[in-house]
Amino acid sequence: MTHPVTPSPARPRALGHIRVLDLSRVLAGPWCSQNLADLGADVIKIERPGSGDDTRAWGPPYAKDAEGRDTGEAAYYLSANRGKRSVTVDIASPEGQDLLRELARHCDVVLENFKVGQLKRYGLDYESIKAIKPDIVYCSITGFGQDGPYAHRAGYDFLIQGMGGLMSVTGERDDLPGGGPQKAGVALTDLMTGMYATIAVLAALTHRDRTGEGQYIDMALLDTQVAMLANVGSNYLNSGKAPQRWGNAHANIVPYQTFACADGHIIVATGNDGQYRKFVEAGGRPDLATDERFTTNPLRVKNRDTLVPLLAEMVRTKARDEWIALLEAAGVPCGPINDVGEVFANEQVRAREMAIELPHPDAGRVKLVRNPIRMSATPATSGVAPPLLGQHTGEVLRDVLGRSEEEIAALRERGVL
Known part of the structure; x- marks a missing residue:
């Protein structure tokens, strides 16, 4: 059973004073910005005109309308983009870059997961944004971080699960039938990087509120995966022996x-x-x-x-x-x-209302998973469905940047939006 959610504007939002310029796509970055949106931040998701976030095409399955027809909104995309406003901008065009710099002046946080150095070509890197918004909190998410010999490599969750040791301890023991390395069934490295990035952004915002100083956050999937080894990593560091796969058993506890x-x-x-x-x-x-x-x-x-x-x-x-x-x-x-x-179907999951339904302009209603954070004074509400591509372009340019309808129409005509 899913539970309809009706947003209540009277309820306080922990991050209701925060605006995020989200230049990220796929999963790690969007998972971070969805957390911030659920906590009340105004997240402006920047997407490519015509195609948008890569995950919009990662289907089937898709959300269905009232007649059971596919809407074209991929379930993968829906899982990580709740509560945001979608704005289409051609980031490769000078006018698009100007728009994004202007938007950054009105934001508290910039989140991006481009390849190392790519945004510098567009004047959208940290130093460029800091020059016009000195207290900005700027978070970059990459596969390997901003420095080191692998910095310019592309990083994907599956690769990092292997490189970062997770697959060496996941799967059945080598001496048993079916033994061998196995990836996790969900993109754990992406998701945990998004979670660590959320923590880092919140810490940086707290620091900014106390001191007025913004800062740069360098998040790497590989770093996160190494940290996620937790007790397994500690076992190695303190024994010198690489842990093995134990299947569904535990290395340190029996049974x-x-x-x-x-x-x-x-x-x-x-x-x-x-x-x-x-x-x-x-x-x-x-x-x-x-x-x-x-x-x-x-x-x-x-x-x-x-x-x-x-x-x-x-x-x-x-x-x-x-x-x-x-x-x-x-x-x-x-x-x-x-x-x-x-x-x-589990009675505890149902009692906790983890499955929700939100109003959606194409599907009527979409089924999603509720944010698990429960706070008594400032609940993490999940009241706004993931946006259609470019759904809020005119609204944001008008309300945040003060552009007229004529100016917005001209930008569309020139292919900037």
């Missing part, structure tokens, strides 16, 4: 993995010795809690190849729902493995 039940699969995540004991007692094998090989987590990690087959045999004796009921009653973390349809 912390999937098991096949009589009728499906279950995840069991025992984070301490007490939970492990309750798990095997619920399965009718209390002897596995007192066996000297398995009494502590370090011992279970050491003897996992002996223990896990015994646990697998135990779990296969009961059905999935029976296990979930038993383990929830015993306080052992557990859960099913849902497909995406089951996710949105």
Whole structure:
């Protein structure tokens, strides 16, 4: 079930005083600017006339109208562009560049993900914008950052998952059937770079509000992926041994993995010795809690190849729902493995209203995923659907830059918009 959302202008917005000039496209940058838009910022999304953001063409699937026909609005694009205003500008034309510099004067943040050095040719790099807007917060997102031997390489999520070590620890163990490197099912590196960029922009805005000083933010997908290795990276740095793939198991905790039940699969995540004991007692094998090989987590990690087959045999004796009921009653973390349809049918997901519907000029209404941030005073509302290409071009040029209808029409005639 999706929940209609009606924006309430009376509700305070945490970033209602912030305007963002968004020159980014695809996912990492738009994910950042969508977060800012959900928090109330006025995000002006600059797109290529005629084609727009690359992801507008990344379908099917597309949003459908009331008669069930495809609208041409790709679901991929819809996932990352809620709450923004779309303005089409030919960034390669001198007049287009002038317009963007003029817009930047009226903005607090510039966000871009062009190749290193590309915007300097257009007079839209940080130094150029800083010269006309000294307190600007300017965030660049690239594959490898602004310096270093790889700075001028193009970076894509899939490549960075491989180069940044994620695929070396994702997938089944090499010595088991199906073993080998595996990418994550969603573009985690892009998404996490967008999240880190959001944090950086908010921190820079806080600094600006305290001191009046703007600054430049250099975000790189590879940097983000290396940081995302978290405990896996720390394990290597402190042991000198490159971590391996563990499939659905855990390198440091046993049992912390999937098991096949009589009728499906279950995840069991025992984070301490007490939970492990309750798990095997619920399965009718209390002897596995007192066996000297398995009494502590370090011992279970050491003897996992002996223990896990015994646990697998135990779990296969009961059905999935029976296990979930038993383990929830015993306080052992557990859960099913849902497909995406089951996710949105889940009673907790429904109760939290994670699926929403927003009014859309072509589709009537579009179905989206709600922002998960919940704040009591300044909620992250998701009240405006992703814009049509160029939907707000006239509105922004008129209301922000003070251009007349005649001037806007002339810019369109010259192909600038």
